[in-house]
Amino acid sequence: MTSAGAVGRLLDRWPPADRILVAGPDAARPAGELARPGRTVTAWPPAPGDPRADAAVCAGWRWTSGEAEHRRFLAEVRRRLRPGGTLILDQAAAGGDVDPLTGRGGTVRYYHPTELAGLVRAAGFRTEHVELTGAAPGAGPPGVLVAARALLAPPEALAVTGWGADAGEVRLDLRYADDETELLDPAPGKIWADVAAEADQVAGHYPVDDPFGGVRGAPVVSRFFGRPVPPGQLSFGAGVTSLLRDLAGLADGGPVVAPEHTHPDLQAWAAFAGSDVHVATAAALTARIRECRPALVLLDRPGFDAGVLALADVVRLAGVAAQTGAVVVVDESAAAYLGPAGSCATVAADTGNLVVLRGFTKAYSWGGLRAGYAICSPELAPRVRELITPMLIGEPALRAALGVLAAGDPLAALRRRVREVKPPFARKLAAGGFAVISGHPDIPWVTVADPDGAAGRALAARGIRGLLPAPAPVPAPPAPGRLHLTVPLSRRRIELFDTLFEGQDDPA
Structure with a gap:
């Protein structure tokens, strides 16, 4: 098996791993060697109700079942990790003859490095590091160490998830429009x-x-x-x-x-x-x-x-x-x-x-x-x-x-209304100190610069809620940067916005 030092070195590349799960036939050795003050090392499977771990180490990968079961196991490991958590998977080199068609040496399934990386990806991880750790004595796969990061899983990775987040007292929700259909014909x-x-x-x-x-x-x-x-x-x-x-x-x-x-x-x-x-x-x-x-x-x-x-x-x-x-x-x-x-x-x-x-x-x-x-x-x-x-x-x-x-295109009156009320809405925001991008004149929303969240907090203080972009499912998604604000169309929503926005603090 690969030394625990190599595993520890990979773990140290990413944010601190205070809670580590260890699985596999050689789990006892890394569990002892990875222990340190302030760190919890737990053998797989975790107890029901345990918090998500920061990292999982699959030590001495020697599995006797099929690929589908291996993928399901790795997916279950991912579910027990926090989003962005680290997976370290260590497969020993094949110890004897391996059937090139099945990848089996006796009852054990060995994966070539590219196969193993693909299996990890298919289980909901992003593979970030692969290294060879030892040659097999025959023509079988070498020892390999794979490091990967757990992706944010659906439904948490989907755009709808953010809509249920509490935002305190909201008097005007500008994430959407509830006054569009009043202008449609039919x-x-x-x-x-x-x-x-x-x-x-x-x-x-x-x-x-x-x-x-x-x-x-x-x-x-x-x-x-x-x-x-x-x-x-x-x-x-x-x-x-x-x-x-x-x-x-x-x-x-x-x-x-x-x-x-x-x-x-x-x-x-x-x-x-x-x-x-x-x-x-x-x-x-x-x-x-x-x-x-x-x-x-x-x-x-x-x-x-x-x-x-x-x-x-x-x-x-x-x-x-x-x-x-x-x-x-x-x-x-x-x-x-x-x-x-x-x-x-x-x-x-x-x-x-x-x-x-x-x-x-x-x-x-x-x-x-x-x-x-x-x-x-x-x-x-x-x-x-x-x-x-x-x-x-x-x-x-x-x-x-x-x-x-x-019925054709029933939006002619809506487009006229958007072109009428969007420019003064954008001007009011700009006069309040917000950096506004208006975009296409027929699209009923604008965005305001919000690199550090100050604009969103300033609006929230007056009971106005905007929409942040949902993060992409990548390890380091781009910062939101901008806040989406739907243009109020009806007189009642325009008047409510004016009332709430009046006296707004400077967003900077």
Whole structure:
């Protein structure tokens, strides 16, 4: 077995490990050698109710079961570690002949270093260090020491988790808008009421002949975007969240690249299927794609800062990604504000590697409907259908979604209102000492600089809550830096904001 000194050296690379779990057939030796004042070293398995450990050491890796069981064991180890906790896995060199097809020497399964690193990644870790520790006497795998960090796991890694965090007394929540639908024509509520009026018939319909909604949806979606969308390139799901979960499989364990502060759900699911996730600034995105050669590139359009990447730039990035064989997924959850003509769905047929996601939570305020859809390039249609769960959207939700799309673009009055009230909202924030980025004039939010949290605290002191970007599932996610504030649209919300904001302390 590798010396405890080598294990200790790796542990010292990261934050202090005060609680260590030790597992494996040689657990007793490192448990004794790693002990020190103030440190708790516990043999696996931990007792129920024990706090999460800072590190786990799997000593003398000699397992006689199969790979699936090994992966499950490592995943259970990860669940017993704090996010970012350290895993040190020590596999001794093969002691005799090893079957090259099965990796077994007798009853023991030995892994080559790359296999072991992949197994660790598939269990929810990011591999950060691999070193050889001894040669096998035959042709079997050498001894290897792997160090990895535990990724933040779903659901904690997903964007929805932060919405339940307590923020004290909040009188005006600017993470979202509850006053958008008052400006839509037709009102989404009217369309939903029409569907509900036929609830008995609708709820009883089981459309196994159209499990993705593409057959019935294609004519409506084609008219909406003014471009033909064949049924095979259109799939409906239970909101964009469910589609992101399924389409994470497009990475197929390969690297994922996304700009900073991109919605993290797809990245989190891909990471737990063995993908390495990389983030980049918008300016460095093209270079990062060429450097990492990803399997999947994820874009938010609009982005967290309310900026909207031009369609020509999306097509250009898709071309760069195509050089590495990568798929580009564009999350247009909030692009309804731009109208159908501004969607990447209008250029999906012009590329071979684009998937565009649209939903009804933003602008339509139909988050509870759980409806969303994906439009993909023709070449991607078979891959997308391999991954998306059939029958994922309920029949009432599908009919309501198609009803609102069939109505055309009901957001003209909303866009006029946003353009009317967004500039004075931004000016008021700027006059209060906040550094404001307004972004696209049709997107109903702004962001303010918040590098140290002072802006958020200053607003919270007046009962106003903003939205921080959800962290990417990487070991050292970019600092939030900015705070998202939805523009109040209705007179009641504007007056409430003015009342609360008046007399606000300087955010600096």
